[in-house]
Each structure stands twice: as C-alpha cells, then as structure tokens.
Amino acid sequence: MPRTNVEHPDYYHKVVDCQWACPAHTNVPEYIRLIAQGRYSDAYMVNRESNVFPGILGRTCDRPCEPACRRTRVDGTPVAICRLKRVAADHKDDIRDRLPRVPATKNGRHIALIGAGPASLTVANDLMPLGYACTIFEQGPKPGGLMRINIPSFRLPEEVLDEEIGYITGMGVDMRYSTPVGSLRALLEGPETFDAVFVGTGAPKGRELALPGRYDSDQVFIGKEWLESIHFGHVTSVGRRVLIIGAGNTAMDCCRSARRLGATEVTVVERKTRRFIKASPWELEDAEEEQVVILENHYPVRYVVDHGRLVGVEFDTFTARDAGDDIVQEPVGRRIVPCDTVIVAIGQENAFPWIERDLGILFDQWDVPVVDRVTHMSTRAGVFFGGDAAFGPGNIIWSVAHGHQAAISIHQFCHGVPVTERPAPGFTLSSTKMGLHEWAYSNNYSPVARQKMTHVDLSARFTTMSIEVEQGFTAEQTRKEVERCLNCDVQTHFTDSLCIECDACIDICPTDCLTLVQETPLETLRSRLKAPAPDTEQALFTSNPLKQTGRIMVKDENICLHCGLCAERCPTYAWDMRKFVLQQPMAGMTFIPLEAVGR
Amino acid sequence: MTYLPKPRVQHPALTTNAIGLTRRDYEGALTTLCAGCGHDSVTAAIVQAFWELSVPPHTVGKLSGIGCSSKTPAYFLREAHGFNSVHGRMPSVATGAGLANSALALIGVSGDGDSLSIGLGQFAHAIRRNVNLLYLLENNGVYGLTKGQFSASADRGSKSKKGESNEMEPIDPVLVALTLGATFVARSFSGDKAQLVPLIKAGLAHQGFAFIDIISPCVTFNDHEGSTKSYAYTREHQVEVVHADFIPRREAIEAEQPADALTSVVLHDGSTLRLRRVADDYDPADRDRAYAAIRERQQHGEVLTGLLHVATGARDMAGQQQLPEMPLYQVPYDVLCPGADALAQLQRRYR
Ligand SMILES: Cc1cc2nc3c(=O)[nH]c(=O)nc-3n(C[C@H](O)[C@H](O)[C@H](O)COP(=O)(O)OP(=O)(O)OC[C@H]3O[C@@H](n4cnc5c(N)ncnc54)[C@H](O)[C@@H]3O)c2cc1C
Ligand SMILES: Cc1ncc(C[n+]2csc(CCOP(=O)(O)OP(=O)(O)O)c2C)c(N)n1
Ligand code: SF4
Ligand code: SF4
Ligand code: SF4
Ligand SMILES: [Mg+2]
Numbered sequence: 037m038p039r040t041n042v043e044h045p046d047y048y049h050k051v052v053d054c055q056w057a058c059p060a061h062t063n064v065p066e067y068i069r070l071i072a073q074g075r076y077s078d079a080y081m082v083n084r085e086s087n088v089f090p091g092i093l094g095r096t097c098d099r100p101c102e103p104a105c106r107r108t109r110v111d112g113t114p115v116a117i118c119r120l121k122r123v124a125a126d127h128k129d130d131i132r133d134r135l136p137r138v139p140a141t142k143n144g145r146h147i148a149l150i151g152a153g154p155a156s157l158t159v160a161n162d163l164m165p166l167g168y169a170c171t172i173f174e175q176g177p178k179p180g181g182l183m184r185i186n187i188p189s190f191r192l193p194e195e196v197l198d199e200e201i202g203y204i205t206g207m208g209v210d211m212r213y214s215t216p217v218g219s220l221r222a223l224l225e226g227p228e229t230f231d232a233v234f235v236g237t238g239a240p241k242g243r244e245l246a247l248p249g250r251y252d253s254d255q256v257f258i259g260k261e262w263l264e265s266i267h268f269g270h271v272t273s274v275g276r277r278v279l280i281i282g283a284g285n286t287a288m289d290c291c292r293s294a295r296r297l298g299a300t301e302v303t304v305v306e307r308k309t310r311r312f313i314k315a316s317p318w319e320l321e322d323a324e325e326e327q328v329v330i331l332e333n334h335y336p337v338r339y340v341v342d343h344g345r346l347v348g349v350e351f352d353t354f355t356a357r358d359a360g361d362d363i364v365q366e367p368v369g370r371r372i373v374p375c376d377t378v379i380v381a382i383g384q385e386n387a388f389p390w391i392e393r394d395l396g397i398l399f400d401q402w403d404v405p406v407v408d409r410v411t412h413m414s415t416r417a418g419v420f421f422g423g424d425a426a427f428g429p430g431n432i433i434w435s436v437a438h439g440h441q442a443a444i445s446i447h448q449f450c451h452g453v454p455v456t457e458r459p460a461p462g463f464t465l466s467s468t469k470m471g472l473h474e475w476a477y478s479n480n481y482s483p484v485a486r487q488k489m490t491h492v493d494l495s496a497r498f499t500t501m502s503i504e505v506e507q508g509f510t511a512e513q514t515r516k517e518v519e520r521c522l523n524c525d526v527q528t529h530f531t532d533s534l535c536i537e538c539d540a541c542i543d544i545c546p547t548d549c550l551t552l553v554q555e556t557p558l559e560t561l562r563s564r565l566k567a568p569a570p571d572t573e574q575a576l577f578t579s580n581p582l583k584q585t586g587r588i589m590v591k592d593e594n595i596c597l598h599c600g601l602c603a604e605r606c607p608t609y610a611w612d613m614r615k616f617v618l619q620q621p622m623a624g625m626t627f628i629p630l631e632a633v634g635r
Numbered sequence: 636m637t638y639l640p641k642p643r644v645q646h647p648a649l650t651t652n653a654i655g656l657t658r659r660d661y662e663g664a665l666t667t668l669c670a671g672c673g674h675d676s677v678t679a680a681i682v683q684a685f686w687e688l689s690v691p692p693h694t695v696g697k698l699s700g701i702g703c704s705s706k707t708p709a710y711f712l713r714e715a716h717g718f719n720s721v722h723g724r725m726p727s728v729a730t731g732a733g734l735a736n737s738a739l740a741l742i743g744v745s746g747d748g749d750s751l752s753i754g755l756g757q758f759a760h761a762i763r764r765n766v767n768l769l770y771l772l773e774n775n776g777v778y779g780l781t782k783g784q785f786s787a788s789a790d791r792g793s794k795s796k797k798g799e800s801n802e803m804e805p806i807d808p809v810l811v812a813l814t815l816g817a818t819f820v821a822r823s824f825s826g827d828k829a830q831l832v833p834l835i836k837a838g839l840a841h842q843g844f845a846f847i848d849i850i851s852p853c854v855t856f857n858d859h860e861g862s863t864k865s866y867a868y869t870r871e872h873q874v875e876v877v878h879a880d881f882i883p884r885r886e887a888i889e890a891e892q893p894a895d896a897l898t899s900v901v902l903h904d905g906s907t908l909r910l911r912r913v914a915d916d917y918d919p920a921d922r923d924r925a926y927a928a929i930r931e932r933q934q935h936g937e938v939l940t941g942l943l944h945v946a947t948g949a950r951d952m953a954g955q956q957q958l959p960e961m962p963l964y965q966v967p968y969d970v971l972c973p974g975a976d977a978l979a980q981l982q983r984r985y986r
Contacts, residue, residue, distance in 0.1 A: 110644055473638055481642035536866050537826060538671040538854060543679035546659075548646045567646040584870045595646050599639070607671025607854045 037555050037588070040577045042529070045461045048616040050575060051593050052524045054117055057104035059437035061620055062086040064101060064117055065525040069477060071124055072518040077131050079124035084131075086620065087121075088158050088204075088436050089183075091196045094122030095506065096187055098285075098316060098431040106522055109595055110547075113486040115520045116509075123514050125196070136165035138207045143167030145450045148230040150217050153181025154432050155423025156236035157204050158439025159446065162623040164207040166447060171228075172209055175216035179205060181238055182424075183432060185267045186260060188289050189502040190296065220391045220419075232418045232446045235391075235405075236435075239424035243383040245281060249339030253346040256339060259290045259381030266293055266501070275376025277301040279349055281336055284314040287381035291328045294379070296501050303329045303373065305336070305349075309356045309363055322505065326494065331373070332356070333365060340372055348374040384429040395419075404428070411455040412442040420445060443623035459621035465614045468526055469603070475613055477526050479600040481546075482519035523598045525616045530589055532579045534610035537587065541602035541611055542566065547595040550602060552587045565592055641665050653689035661686045663713040668703055671858075673825035673851030673866075674773050678710045680828050681742070681771075684835035685712060688883065696732050696739040700725040700754060703780045704746035704773035704851070723754025726761035729768050730952070737953050738962045740839055741768040748778040751787035751806045758808075762815040762844050767951040769838040769845045772808050773825070775853035776864035783856025794861030807933075812846045813926045813944060819845035820925075820944040821879070824869050825852065827940075834942060836881040842903035843951040850938070869938065876917040876928075877941035880909040900945055910942060919944050 050056050054064040070079035083090035097118050105114030145168050149156040152174035160170040179201050242260030265271040274297040280287045283306040291302045309332045334351040350372045354365035386404050396416040398406040407421045422438035445455040468476040490507045542550045548567035562569045574594035603611040649657045661682040692714035699705035701722035720728040729743050750758045776789040789801040812820045819841040823831040838845035850869050852858050858865045884905035900908040925944045
C-alpha cells in the first residue's frame with residue numbers, strides 16, 4: 037500500500053473540513069484563532085483575502101462550512117463559523133490602509149463587467165490592484181445585486197453593504213449605474229474597446245406559477261420581484277393572511293418580510309414534508325420564531341378568486357410515509373386555504389435576452405450559455421461568466437469563488453497565457469511546538485456547547501423593516517465559541533523513520549484515531565482499526581512500513597480533536613503538530629512578465 | 636507539568652461492555668511518566684482487559700510499591716480502591732487486603748527494582764503463600780524513577796546509557812516464580828497487546844498468585860543500543876512459545892483447532908484458557924521442563940514469552956487458612972470477635 041502523499045496540497049486541506057467546504061476556501065481556523073486573541077482586524081483581513089465580504093457573509097452566508105465542521109461529528113453542533121466572521125467585521129478597526137493598493141500606472145487593459153453583484157465586484161477587487169481599468173455596468177442605481185435588493189435589511193443592514201462594497205468601488209472602479217446593457221454586441225462593438233468582458237448579471241427572473249386564477253386578482257406576487265419592490269418602497273403593505281408557496285430561502289425572506297408589513301397569519305406551503313424544505317435550517321428556525329406556520333403535503337391547484345378578490349388557494353393534500361431517502365405520498369383530498377395575498381417563491385431562472393445568439397457564445401438546450409466550470413470562459417474567447425449568471429442560482433460565497441477564478445482567467449487571457457494553464461495551489465507546513473508540552477495554539481479541548489445568537493424582541497423587530505434581528509455575539513459568547521474550534525489546520529504530521537512503535541500515541545488518543553497494523557488493502561483496513569472508520573469521505577493516513585515490525589501507522593482523520601496529545605506523548609517526535617496554510621492561487625500570484633507578451 | 640487533561644470526548648462508535656461502560660470509563664488520571672514509557676502501554680492493556688471482562692471498577696483493589704511502574708495504578712481504574720505502599724512492600728499490603736476482603740479483585744503493579752531488589756523477600760513469600768493476586772512486574776532493567784541505575788534484572792553485558800557494562804548475573808523473576816511454585820507464570824512485552832491483554836484477563840481469573848513479567852522499556856534510560864531491554868532488542872529476541880486466549884465462562888467455545896497445538900485449561904471460575912503452542916517442544920503444564928526450556932533458550936539469547944506455566948487446583952492463601960467464603964470485613968463483629976469470655980474459654984483449653 038503506498039504511503040499517503042501529504043505533499044499534495046489537497047491532503048491536509050481536506051482535513052480542514054470547513055476550509056475545504058468553503059467555495060472560496062476561507063482559512064477559518066486561522067481567523068478564529070485571531071478572534072480568540074482579540075485581533076479582529078487581522079481576522080477580518082484573513083477573511084477578506086478569500087471571501088471579500090466578511091461583514092456581509094458573516095450575516096448571510098449559506099455556510100457550506102458548518103455542516104462540514106468536524107465539531108459536528110464530535111458533539112453534534114458545528115462551530116458558529118459564520119457568526120464569528122461577523123464578530124471580526126463588527127469589532128475591527130479602520131482597515132482601509134490594509135486594503136490592496138491600486139498602482140498609479142495602469143497596465144493598459146480595460147475590462148467590462150456587467151452587473152454589480154458580488155461576482156463582478158470580486159473580479160474588480162482582484163484585477164484593480166494589478167493595474168487593470170474596470171468598468172461595471174449596472175442597471176440599478178446602486179451596487180450589490182441581490183445582496184442589496186433581495187436580502188431584506190433586517191438580515192443585512194445597508195451600512196454593512198455600503199462599507200464593504202465601498203472598499204472595492206473605492207479602488208477607482210468606473211461605476212456606471214442605471215446603465216443596463218441591452219445588447220452585448222453593442223458593448224463588444226461599441227466605441228469603447230474592452231480586452232475582456234465579464235458577465236455577472238445574476239439569475240434575474242423569479243419562477244412563475246401560472247395556475248388557474250393567476251391573473252384574476254392583483255394579490256399574487258413573484259417572491260423575488262416582491263422583495264425588490266419592498267426594497268425600492270413600491271410595496272409598503274400586504275394582506276392580513278399571507279400564503280407563501282415554496283419553502284426555500286427566498287420563501288423565508290418573503291414570510292418574514294410579510295410579518296413586518298403587518299400580516300398576522302403567514303403560512304409557508306411545502307409540497308412534501310418538512311425534511312424536504314430547501315431553506316437552510318437556521319432560516320427556517322428564524323421564520324418559525326416569528327410565528328410563521330409551515331404547511332406540509334400541499335400541492336397548489338388554483339388560485340381562488342371571488343369577484344376580482346383573492347380569497348384563497350386550493351390544494352391537493354396528501355399523507356406521507358418515509359421510504360428511504362424519499363417519501364411516498366397518498367392523496368387525501370382537496371381543501372381551500374383562505375388568504376388575502378399569495379407570494380410565489382419557487383425558484384429563479386437565468387435569462388439573457390440582451391445577448392445576441394450569433395456572437396459565438398453557445399447556448400445549451402435550456403438556453404443558458406455554455407460556460408467552462410474551471411475557467412469560467414464561454415465559447416467566445418474573452419467573454420467570461422460568473423455568479424448566478426454562469427450556472428444558475430447559487431449564493432454569495434459561490435459568486436465570490438467564481439469571481440476569483442474568473443479574475444485569474446481574465447488576467448491570463450489578457451497576457452496571452454492559456455486560461456487552462458492555471459496556477460497550482462501550494463501550502464506551507466510549520467511546527468507549532470513551543471516547548472515540551474506547549475503548542476502555538478490552544479489545544480485544550482473545550483466542552484462548551486454552541487452559543488445561541490441573541491435576537492431582538494419579537495414585538496420590537498416588527499416595527500420597521502430595517503431592525504437587524506441578530507444582535508451578534510457578546511464578548512463572553514465569542515470567548516466560548518472560539519474555543520470550540522478544533523484547529524483542524526494544525527495537522528498531525530508523521531515521520532515514519534522516527535517511530536519506535538511504543539504505542540504511546542495510540543494509548544493516549546482520546547478518540548482512537550491511531551492504529552499500528554499489518555499492511556492490508558485499503559478496503560479491509562477501515563474495519564481493522566482501533567475504532568471503525570466507515571466514512572470513506574474522511575481520509576486515512578497510512579505510513580510506510582515501520583522499521584521494527586514492518587507494521588504501518590494508520591490515522592483516521594475523521595474524529596481527530598487536533599488536541600496534540602499524540603505528539604506530546606511521542607518520545608521521538610515522530611508525530612508533530614504542524615500548521616497547514618493553504619496558498620490559494622489568485623490573479624497575479626504567478627508573475628507574468630509583460631515583455632513576454634510584447635508590452 | 637503542563638499536561639492537559641485527556642479530553643473526555645470519545646469516538647462515537649466506542650462500544651459499551653456488559654455493564655454499560657466504555658473503555659474510557661476504565662481510565663485513570665493522565666500519566667506523568669515519560670512519553671513513550673512501556674509502563675503506559677501496560678496501563679492501556681490493563682484498561683482494555685478490565686473493560687473486556689466487564690469488571691465493575693469499584694470491585695478492584697490496585698496496589699503498588701515505589702518506582703515509575705508503581706506509579707501506574709493511578710492511571711487506570713479511577714474508581715477502584717488503591718494503595719501505594721512503601722518500596723518493595725506491596726505484597727504485604729496485598730496479602731492484608733486479600734485477607735480482609737477476599738471479594739476484591741487484586742492487581743499489584745511493581746517494577747524490577749521494587750520486586751527483585753528491596754522487595755525480593757516480599758515477592759517470594761507472596762508466591763509461596765499463593766496470595767490470590769495478579770502480580771505484574773513492569774521490567775525495564777533499571778531503576779527508572781531514580782534515573783536509570785542497573786536493576787537486579789539487568790542482563791550481564793547489558794550497557795547503561797553512559798556505556799558501562801553490567802557485570803552481575805541477573806535475577807530472572809520468571810525462574811524465581813517457577814522455583815517457588817507459582818501456578819501461573821507468564822512473560823510478555825508492553826509492545827505486544829495482542830499477547831498481553833488475554834494474559835491479564837487470564838491472570839485475573841486465575842485462583843491464586845498469577846505472575847506476569849512484562850518487559851516494559853524505559854524509553855529515557857534504557858532504550859539505547861546495547862540495552863537488552865529496549866524496544867528494538869526485545870522485538871528481535873522475543874519468541875512467543877505459548878499463546879493464551881482467554882474465554883470467559885459465558886462465551887461459547889468455538890470449534891476446536893488441531894488438537895496437537897491446542898490445550899484447554901478450565902479455570903476456577905468456569906472460564907477457559909485456550910493455549911496455543913507456538914513452539915512445538917514447549918509444554919506449559921510441566922513446570923520442570925518449562926524451567927529447563929526457558930534456561931536453555933536464554934543461553935541462545937532468546938526471550939521466551941507467553942503463558943510459560945499454568946497449573947490449576949492449588950489452594951490459595953484463603954483456602955490454606957480455611958477462611959470463610961464470606962469476606963472477613965462482612966462477617967459481623969460479634970462473630971469475628973466473640974469477646975473476652977470466649978477468649979478466656981479458649982485459653983482455658985490450653986492450660
Ligand atoms: C430573496 C433572496 C435571498 C437570498 N439570500 C441569500 C443569502 O442569505 N445568502 C446568500 O449567500 N445568498 C442569498 N441569495 C442568493 C444571492 O443573493 C445570489 O446568489 C448572489 O447575489 C448572486 O450574485 P451575482 O453576482 O451572480 O448576481 P446578482 O447579485 O444577482 O447581481 C446581478 C446584478 O446585475 C444587474 N444586471 C442584471 N442584468 C443586467 C444588465 N443587462 N445590465 C446591467 N446590469 C444588469 C442586476 O441589477 C444586479 O445588480 C438570495 C437570493 C434571493 C433571491
Ligand atoms: C526504602 C526506599 N529505598 C530506596 C528508594 C529509592 N527508589 C525509588 S524508586 C527506586 C527503584 C524503582 O525501580 P523499579 O521498581 O524498577 O521501577 P521503575 O522506575 O524502573 O519502573 C528506588 C531504589 C525508595 N523510594 N525507598
Ligand atoms: S491530535 Fe492526536 S491524540 Fe489528539 S485526537 Fe488527533 S490523533 Fe488523537
Ligand atoms: S508515540 Fe511516537 S514513537 Fe511511539 S508509536 Fe506513536 S509515533 Fe511511534
Ligand atoms: S524514567 Fe523510564 S521508567 Fe520512568 S517514566 Fe521515564 S521511561 Fe518510564
Ligand atoms: Mg525498573
């Protein structure tokens with residue numbers, strides 16, 4: 037069996053479950069340690085490097101990191117990674133002098149970015165410091181995309197948006213507001229010339245539910261558009277009884293907004309059962325805290341309209357029984373659920389009426405552009421897509437990740453380097469040993485439970501739309517929550533030649549991660565360890581045969597607490613706790629001499 | 636010391652034994668021995684054995700003398716009774732504890748210094764009395780606690796860390812035990828839990844004095860080249876002759892393997908020892924031949940390990956003294972001490 041190749045940047049990266057799961061690969065344990073030390077500005081900058089919008093994301097991120105967090109496998113709940121990000125953003129000092137600087141001399145390249153959502157803003161953030169001139173065309177009056185017009189201000193205050201977007205626009209981006217791009221051809225052929233174009237226009241259309249009666253009243257709204265109307269002040273009231281059809285995250289924002297506009301009976305309708313609800317569990321929890329009712333097993337059939345007035349929605353109702361990953365539903369009957377307003381929140385779609393189909397940009401059978409998943413380039417060289425515009429509705433952090441990748445591609449494209457020859461990730465590994473039993477990180481396991489976010493009083497929060505519900509962690513809560521992080525980036529690093537097979541590491545490990553065993557094929561190895569390791573998603577480290585007995589050292593990465601006790605008990609330093617720092621490729625990280633491309 | 640407590644978190648798949656405890660419930664305080672000390676592995680083997688046997692920790696008495704080895708009872712079975720005696724005097728304390736409470740499962744942990752120098756007399760008499768005690772000798776060839784002087788078990792020619800050679804003949808505790816008539820004599824190695832754990836279980840079930848000499852390298856003072864008690868040396872020279880598998884009473888015995896290599900011994904409590912002869916000329920039932928074989932192979936530099944001798948049926952101390960079944964501490968006071976009149980009556984008989 038070959039020794040695990042820990043030289044490959046992915047091996048240790050994957051052990052840092054949260055960082056691996058984050059689309060932008062934010063160095064989570066590092067920023068949590070910095071928060072623990074009260075170094076909020078440093079923590080903010082570590083965040084910003086990868087995710088660009090720590091204050092925004094610290095309130096709104098879809099947090100793919102949290103379900104991945106190792107702490108869940110240890111005590112059932114993840115570290116509050118997302119809300120700690122907000123702590124860094126809320127408590128930082130003025131960081132403006134630490135932002136990337138824009139060179140006085142431009143590099144002569146001009147990039148057009150369409151749409152001022154998080155994807156385009158990230159591209160500008162990465163390219164401006166490299167001397168590019170960036171022009172963002174935005175149809176609306178302000179930047180931010182859906183972050184501004186769709187995410188309600190009780191979740192994301194406008195000041196936070198303005199501040200973090202300002203760091204980017206403040207680099208001197210040429211912002212052209214209220215300038216919709218009506219024709220890509222015109223942009224490409226127009227008086228201005230661009231070296232590359234980035235399309236970050238999002239997925240602008242809310243999906244329709246055209247059942248009978250849809251257009252017979254004026255009280256059926258599309259969720260996404262309805263939220264925008266609230267943002268722009270066009271909608272200021274709503275019926276007393278509101279039905280939300282669909283139970284995704286948009287539905288959660290709709291039901292909570294309805295409560296703030298004065299609705300007293302708000303019901304969210306899910307076609308299947310609770311476990312199929314698409315909304316993030318925490319968003320659902322927040323909605324239910326606001327007395328929103330969830331109705332399961334209801335399929336809408338028609339809007340019930342009486343003399344031009346919406347009076348309800350008729351549903352087919354079902355019973356449900358679990359059948360493995362799915363359910364089996366049996367019809368029960370029909371019923372009308374009375375209501376005054378219906379909000380349809382069943383998804384979003386892409387639409388590109390403004391892109392001519394003869395520009396060399398191939399559209400697929402669903403009429404969305406064919407975009408390379410890695411390079412983000414379309415079938416027309418020099419035209420790139422990112423964010424929701426590239427692969428359909430996603431979230432902010434994916435848009436940011438796309439932006440970084442697209443920026444790399446644009447940078448290479450502009451310098452004649454093939455976009456497919458991408459810079460490779462690297463890493464550094466350094467020992468955290470400070471003394472016999474001292475480490476450069478807090479390796480003591482803290483048994484405290486996840487801290488609960490304090491919310492504004494129910495009565496107070498409905499008075500205006502913009503009262504932020506979450507109050508952030510207190511100093512005490514922060515102090516406790518940071519210690520829950522297991523420092524998964526501090527890796528157990530093994531040096532085969534040093535091991536004398538004394539068993540000390542195996543005996544001390546609190547979670548039975550380690551085993552010395554005769555070499556066996558990987559398939560049988562997982563069942564031969566000190567504790568079974570059935571989760572094949574989690575890696576096994578295997579050493580070379582050791583010198584005294586020829587056995588191999590095996591480590592199951594799954595439940596390791598990164599407590600360092602194995603390294604403390606190892607007499608020979610064969611185990612060491614080494615901090616892994618991922619070096620993510622970013623635009624401009626690899627040096628491209630301008631002479632090489634004739635400039 | 637800046638040691639952290641070992642986190643109480645455990646692997647979610649960690650199973651419980653017949654009395655609902657996990658292996659972690661059999662641990663003790665965090666060790667203060669040197670990292671890599673063989674004694675810690677023995678501790679882990681003890682934890683494993685008691686857990687597998689589902690022994691309620693509070694029914695155990697753990698005893699020791701002085702030395703790194705003798706410190707180890709603090710590191711297992713935190714809920715057991717314990718007594719850390721003076722140097723070399725653990726056998727007397729164990730004898731007393733066994734007399735007072737025959738229901739306690741007694742485990743004594745000692746070192747080569749503790750047992751073969753200052754405590755040699757005590758060791759010998761505990762064997763002779765056949766005290767019902769599992770006696771583990773964590774043998775590293777040095778006085779670890781006092782910084783690595785040669786002990787009485789150091790082999791002739793073995794080198795100290797500084798390079799001096801030991802000139803005296805060693806005392807081999809296994810040969811001493813056989814000479815004195817011990818009925819359960821084993822040798823093992825801290826680095827071989829597959830062998831050690833079943834031996835500990837068998838020793839606990841054995842009625843009478845059960846002795847296991849465990850080569851347990853001192854990683855700090857006796858793990859260098861030239862040492863005959865190092866990890867590397869032991870691994871090169873250890874030869875297992877009889878492998879013992881312990882089968883508790885309640886478990887069914889699986890189909891027998893080829894008869895010539897297997898012998899079954901039924902222990903006092905109904906459990907079974909299955910002895911698998913690894914070397915074909917070795918007979919653990921025959922004390923004299925066992926002695927001779929160990930001596931003979933020692934000349935060739937081999938260290939025989941496994942269950943080297945076992946005999947059942949001998950009466951232990953309680954049997955020899957005709958003690959009642961009921962532990963003495965439970966016998967009502969007026970029965971145990973019938974008073975001045977009864978004493979006077981007894982004395983009259985001798986007048
Ligand atoms: C109700 C709702 C709530 C959400 N909540 C969250 C959340 O809590 N967390 C999360 O991570 N994600 C959330 N999302 C998703 C998230 O907002 C999007 O995935 C993200 O904003 C996409 O970013 P983007 O840069 O691709 O485009 P967008 O944010 O959609 O921005 C596109 C921009 O392009 C402009 N534009 C479009 N067409 C043109 C044109 N032809 N010319 C000029 N400008 C144009 C638009 O005006 C817009 O400003 C939510 C989405 C919705 C609908
Ligand atoms: C009466 C008495 N004499 C001497 C000592 C000093 N002393 C402490 S430990 C020890 C030797 C221990 O050797 P061993 O039993 O082999 O234990 P190890 O530390 O090697 O495990 C000695 C001589 C003592 N504590 N008490
Ligand atoms: S750091 Fe070492 S001792 Fe601690 S849990 Fe991980 S493998 Fe076990
Ligand atoms: S503690 Fe160190 S020397 Fe001992 S088995 Fe573990 S890695 Fe090897
Ligand atoms: S001195 Fe030797 S015997 Fe004592 S704890 Fe250290 S390694 Fe073990
Ligand atoms: Mg010793």
